[in-house]
Amino acid sequence: MGTYFSLEYMLESLPVLLSYMDVTILVTVISEIAAMVLGSAVALMRIHRMPALNGLCIGYISFVRGTPFLVQLYLICFGVPQILGAFGYADIRSLPVLLFVLMVMTLHSGAYIAEIMRGSILSIDEGQLEAACSIGMTAAQAYRRIVLPQAFRTAIPALSNEIISTLKNTSLVFNVGVIDMLSKAELMGSFSYRNLELYLDVGIVYIFLCLAIHAGTVFLEHGRGRHKNQAAMVTVE
Amino acid sequence: MGNVIDFSFALEVFGKLIGYVPVTLGLALSSMFFASVLGLAVMFVRWRRIPVLGQLATFYVIIGRALPTLIVLYLVFFGLPLLLLILSGGKVNNGFNQISPLVFAVLGLTLHSGAYLAEIFRTAVQSVNKGQMEAALSVGMTSWESFRRIVLPQAAVLALPLMSNQFLGLIKGTSIAFMITVMELFGAANVISSLNNRYLEVYIATAILYWLVSICFEKAFQMLEAKMSFFKERKI
Amino acid sequence: MIALKNIQKSYGDNQVLRGIDCTIPTGSVTVIIGPSGSGKTTLLRGINFLERADKGEIILDDMQVDVEKATKKEIHALRQRTAMVFQSYNLFQNKTALENIMEGLVVVKKLTQAQAKEKAEVYLEKVGLVEKGSFYPTQLSGGQQQRIGIARALALDPKVILFDEPTSALDPELVGEVLDTMKRAAEEVKCTMLVVTHEIAFARDVADQMIFMEGGNIVEEGRPREMIQAPQEERTRKFLSRFTLQQAGIC
Ligand SMILES: Nc1ncnc2c1ncn2[C@@H]1O[C@H](COP(=O)(O)OP(=O)(O)O)[C@@H](O)[C@H]1O
Ligand SMILES: [Mg+2]
Numbered sequence: 235m236g237t238y239f240s241l242e243y244m245l246e247s248l249p250v251l252l253s254y255m256d257v258t259i260l261v262t263v264i265s266e267i268a269a270m271v272l273g274s275a276v277a278l279m280r281i282h283r284m285p286a287l288n289g290l291c292i293g294y295i296s297f298v299r300g301t302p303f304l305v306q307l308y309l310i311c312f313g314v315p316q317i318l319g320a321f322g323y324a325d326i327r328s329l330p331v332l333l334f335v336l337m338v339m340t341l342h343s344g345a346y347i348a349e350i351m352r353g354s355i356l357s358i359d360e361g362q363l364e365a366a367c368s369i370g371m372t373a374a375q376a377y378r379r380i381v382l383p384q385a386f387r388t389a390i391p392a393l394s395n396e397i398i399s400t401l402k403n404t405s406l407v408f409n410v411g412v413i414d415m416l417s418k419a420e421l422m423g424s425f426s427y428r429n430l431e432l433y434l435d436v437g438i439v440y441i442f443l444c445l446a447i448h449a450g451t452v453f454l455e456h457g458r459g460r461h462k463n464q465a466a467m468v469t470v471e
Numbered sequence: 472m473g474n475v476i477d478f479s480f481a482l483e484v485f486g487k488l489i490g491y492v493p494v495t496l497g498l499a500l501s502s503m504f505f506a507s508v509l510g511l512a513v514m515f516v517r518w519r520r521i522p523v524l525g526q527l528a529t530f531y532v533i534i535g536r537a538l539p540t541l542i543v544l545y546l547v548f549f550g551l552p553l554l555l556l557i558l559s560g561g562k563v564n565n566g567f568n569q570i571s572p573l574v575f576a577v578l579g580l581t582l583h584s585g586a587y588l589a590e591i592f593r594t595a596v597q598s599v600n601k602g603q604m605e606a607a608l609s610v611g612m613t614s615w616e617s618f619r620r621i622v623l624p625q626a627a628v629l630a631l632p633l634m635s636n637q638f639l640g641l642i643k644g645t646s647i648a649f650m651i652t653v654m655e656l657f658g659a660a661n662v663i664s665s666l667n668n669r670y671l672e673v674y675i676a677t678a679i680l681y682w683l684v685s686i687c688f689e690k691a692f693q694m695l696e697a698k699m700s701f702f703k704e705r706k707i
Numbered sequence: 708m709i710a711l712k713n714i715q716k717s718y719g720d721n722q723v724l725r726g727i728d729c730t731i732p733t734g735s736v737t738v739i740i741g742p743s744g745s746g747k748t749t750l751l752r753g754i755n756f757l758e759r760a761d762k763g764e765i766i767l768d769d770m771q772v773d774v775e776k777a778t779k780k781e782i783h784a785l786r787q788r789t790a791m792v793f794q795s796y797n798l799f800q801n802k803t804a805l806e807n808i809m810e811g812l813v814v815v816k817k818l819t820q821a822q823a824k825e826k827a828e829v830y831l832e833k834v835g836l837v838e839k840g841s842f843y844p845t846q847l848s849g850g851q852q853q854r855i856g857i858a859r860a861l862a863l864d865p866k867v868i869l870f871d872e873p874t875s876a877l878d879p880e881l882v883g884e885v886l887d888t889m890k891r892a893a894e895e896v897k898c899t900m901l902v903v904t905h906e907i908a909f910a911r912d913v914a915d916q917m918i919f920m921e922g923g924n925i926v927e928e929g930r931p932r933e934m935i936q937a938p939q940e941e942r943t944r945k946f947l948s949r950f951t952l953q954q955a956g957i958c
Contacts, residue, residue, distance in 0.1 A: 238553050300685035301678045302643035304657060309678060312670035320475040398537075405539035406647070416541075430549040437542045444537035605757050606797035610811035610863065611787035620814060624801045701843060 244431035247422060251435050257414040258404045258443070261332070265339035266397050272340060273347025274382065280352055291348070298345035303338075303403050310338045311410040331411045339407075343400045350396060354389040355381060394451035398444050405440065415439060481672035484663055488656060488676055492684065495656040498573070498645040502580035503638050509581060510588030517589070518596060528589070535586025540647050544579035548651045551575065576648035584641055591637065595630035596622060628699050635692035639685055646681075656680060708733050709754075709867045709899065714763035714774065716749055723749045724760060725923040731867065731916070733768075736893045736900045738910040738931065741920035742946060747903040748794075750920075751869045754901075755791055756782045767866055787815055790860035794872045796852040798844040804855045805831060805840035808862050816863065830858040833895075834888050850881030854888045861892055868892075870902040882906070889913070907950040911935055919943045 276295070279287045298306065311334045318329075358381055366376035386393075408417035415436050423429035513528045535543070599622050607617030649658030656677060664673035709731045716724040723746045731737045739747050753760040756777065763774045767788055772781050798807050808827035812818045818826065831837050834854040844852055853873055860868045873889065874882045886909050892898050893913050904910065910917055910931045917931040919940070927940045938944040 238557050296686070297678070297682060299639075300682040300689075302646035302657065302681055304646045304649075305660075305674060305678050305681060308661075308670070309674040312664070313674055316669070316671045317475055402539035405541045409650075430546070430553055433542055433545040433549060437538050437546060440539055440542060441534060441537040445533075600797070600800075602793060602795055602797035603799065606791070606793060606799065607810075608757060608786060609755050609789070609791035609793075610859065611783070611790075611815035612811070613783060616814055620810070621799050621801065628801070 240428060240431060243426065243428050244435060247419075247432055248435045248438070250422070251415045251418055251432070252439065254413070254415045254418050255439055255443075257412065258401070258439075261335060261339065261404050261407065261412070261414075262397070262401045265336050265343060266400055268336070268340040269343035269347050269396075269400070270393075272344035274351050276344065276348035277351035277355055278377070280348070281355060294341075295345045295348055298342055299349075303342055304406055304409070306342055307335070307338050307406065307410060310334050335407045335410065335412055339400060339403065342403070343396060346396050346399070347393065350389050350392045351385060354385040354392075357388055358384050390451060390455055394447060398447050401443055401447065402440065405436075475671070476675075477669065477672055480667070480669060481676055484673050485676040485679070487663065488659060488673075488680055491654070491656040491659040492680060494654065495642065495645050495681075496684070498576060498580065498648060498653070498655055499638065499642045502577050502584060502645075503641055505577065505581040506584035506588050506641075507634075509585035510592050513585065513589035514592035514596065517593060532586045532589050535583060536590065538583070540580070540583050540644050541650060543583045544576065544647060544651055547579040547582065548572075548575045551578070572648070572652045575651055576645070576653045579651075580641060580644060580648070583644070584637060587637055588634065591630050591633045592626065595626035595633075598629055599625045631692070631696050631699060635688070635696070638692075639688060642684060642688065643681065708766075708768060709901070710766040711750075711754070712764040712766065714750065714753060714760050714765075716746075716753055716758070716760040716762075723923050724753070727763070727920075727923075727925060729918060729925065729928065731899060731901055733866075733899055734897045735915040736902065736913055737916040737918060738914040739901065739903045739918045739920055740905060740907075740910065740946070741918075741926075745920045746923045747920055748871055751791070751871050751901070751903060754869060755786060755789055757791075787863075788866045790863050790865040790868045792853070792856050792860050792868060792870045792873050794876050796844070796849070796856045796876075798847075798852050798855055798859070800844055803841050803843055804836060804847065804851075807844070807855055808859045811859065811863050826862055827858075830862040831855075833861065833891070834858045848881060849877045850884045853877065853885045857885070857888050857892060861896060861898060865898075867899040867901060870900060870904065872903050872905070874904065874906060905950070907935060907947070919946065921946070 276291045280291050311331065314334065315329070362380055362384065363373075363376050366380040367373065371379065404414065405416055408414050408420070419429070419432040419436050423432050426432075513531065516524045516528045517532075519525070538546075603621050603625065604614075604617050607621040608614065612620065645655055646657035648655055649661060652658075654662075660673050660677040664670045667673070711727050711729050714724050714727040715722070727746075727750055729737070739750070741747055749758060749760075752758040753774070754765060759777070760774045765772045765774060765785065767785060770781075770784065770788070772785055777785075798804075799810060802810060805824070805827050808830055809820075809823040812823035812826055813820065816823075828837070828840070831840050834857055836851060836854055836858070839847060839851060839855075844855075847855065857868075857873070870889070874885050877885060886906060889900070889902070889909070890913050893900055902909075902914070914931045916928065917934050918928045919926045919934070919938075919942075921942055927934065927938065927943045929939070934943065935947060935950075938947055
């Protein structure tokens with residue numbers, strides 16, 4: 235069996251691959267934070283039906299949801315340099331690819347988050363906004379202090395799923411030249427011909443990261459469900 | 472400046488790429504079919520709490536949903552030949568080169584979607600009111616009859632929105648199959664773009680094709696949902 | 708005839724049924740009353756094995772089932788001979804009113820579609836809902852749904868129908884139509900009925916036997932009129948007093 239599958243090699247390679255995990259986490263965290271901001275903004279534009287912008291947002295969301303992440307990734311990472319090249323930027327290859335990747339991931343995740351946030355903002359009772367305005371808050375204050383925090387809370391499970399999906403999308407970015415676990419695994423595999431062991435390692439890392447995000451979500455939901463508990467107590471009385 | 476986008480080239484590419492849409496759809500439809508069967512079986516095993524098998528099913532659902540599609544495809548692509556090799560004691564050695572990568576792709580996508588569908592089905596079955604099963608049993612049906620005739624049809628309708636979402640995801644997910652050398656829409660796009668050293672036109676055409684397909688199916692599912700929800704809340 | 712012998716059931720430390728014995732003769736109506744939590748629902752669900760009791764015996768005509776040792780086959784046979792009407796109706800949501808009645812006839816009684824339809828229409832008529840046959844449950848009022856539930860049970864020709872508070876989920880103005888339907892089932896179909904209800908007037912006018920349960924025990928049983936007018940046990944008197952007061956107020 236050892237000739238076909240080497241557990242030893244698998245264990246040996248794990249630390250090597252793990253040392254590339256930081257790229258994966260970094261890309262996920264940065265693009266996800268940016269996507270939350272973008273997504274919330276888009277959600278608000280849609281809820282308030284801002285002229286022109288609303289239509290633009292609908293098109294943007296539909297496009298992102300209707301096309302594969304890979305196509306979006308290639309479109310930006312190979313298409314944008316072609317545009318820049320046509321305008322005379324000779325040095326396109328020197329632009330850091332990571333920048334493009336972060337942009338794609340933000341735009342991609344932002345569209346999904348916009349839909350999530352729109353749903354959860356709409357689920358917040360309108361009375362909350364009215365009450366906030368009635369004590370003299372501006373609309374912006376009311377959103378930032380009252381509505382959005384509540385909306386984020388209801389959206390936690392869906393947002394967590396979205397973060398996990400972004401994390402999994404990072405497994406595709408080595409295609410455009412980002413050096414991460416998968417590109418390292420591919421490189422190592424081309425010497426050792428033990429691809430299965432290497433991809434099992436990468437798989438284990440992804441499983442671990444996913445479960446960690448999931449555990450974090452559960453913790454967040456239980457640790458911070460204060461409002462709901464209090465409401466329940468009131469009704470019992 | 473004039474050569475940012477070459478429209479005639481774009482049009483030509485679009486025509487070429489349309490020919491690969493059936494491959495993508497075939498991949499998505501067949502994977503969806505097998506994944507639904509797998510998902511149903513896994514859901515049923517967990518629902519009946521069959522010992523060992525039930526735990527294995529739960530393990531599969533957790534792992535299957537935690538792995539990126541690409542990794543699943545890679546594990547199948549590199550793992551399956553090895554597994555057969557080991558199981559056959561080294562006899563089945565060659566011949567894997569003759570197996571179409573399509574087979575690996577369908578298998579991988581099935582395993583991946585199956586885990587999601589199993590969970591979707593489980594949630595749907597759980598959200599069917601418990602009284603439905605009890606009423607069926609009280610009428611004298613066996614638990615299998617009750618499940619098949621009363622619970623399952625209602626669960627299917629509840630699961631429909633999530634299933635259609637899963638299918639739309641699967642259509643897009645097929646693009647990953649190019650990584651194990653499947654010539655579907657995205658794979659073809661890659662070949663054409665690198666042959667011509669033009670990317671923008673090709674990927675825009677590709678995106679539009681995926682977009683159109685997605686929109687068509689989305690609309691179709693919406694119509695189906697409206698048709699199927701006849702027994703859900705529609706008070707007169 | 709259905710008879711229960713020493714039915715016992717506990718949930719953990721909570722002993723819900725403490726040895727229930729009773730006999731319901733064929734064609735008669737027995738009403739069970741008792742405060743909430745006294746085990747009435749558990750008893751009915753135990754008879755239908757929706758919940759398995761811990762101990763006891765259920766005798767249904769020539770069938771005798773030991774609750775503890777009942778096999779899947781016995782449970783199924785028992786369920787085929789009994790029917791249940793639920794507090795929350797539990798009509799099959801994916802079937803029309805007519806199909807709800809047909810379902811058991813086709814699947815369990817093995818009638819053909821045509822036979823089942825014919826029979827189902829007869830029962831639809833009996834509960835006065837012929838024109839609602841093609842409606843889905845969500846399109847019917849609570850009272851109509853419960854009448855379909857009763858038709859569904861009656862159509863199976865069961866040895867006994869178990870009713871668990873069939874009117875308590877209904878708006879007050881809809882209670883009457885369901886009670887009327889039950890009354891007709893008792894008088895015209897001569898169906899054996901075991902009814903958990905708090906409709907004392909129904910018990911008085913329709914039932915042959917009344918049972919008062921409390922804390923998992925049968926405290927008292929007897930003829931409804933006598934029990935309502937002169938309960939033997941203090942606890943029965945106390946429980947009944949609020950109903951008689953209510954009725955006194957109304958009359
Ligand atoms: N599934 C269950 N698990 C634990 N306890 C239960 C369950 N079902 C009923 N009980 C308990 O059994 C007792 C009797 O309940 P029930 O039969 O519903 O009473 P009734 O129908 O007379 O109101 C109650 O104390 C209830 O809390
Ligand atoms: Mg009860």
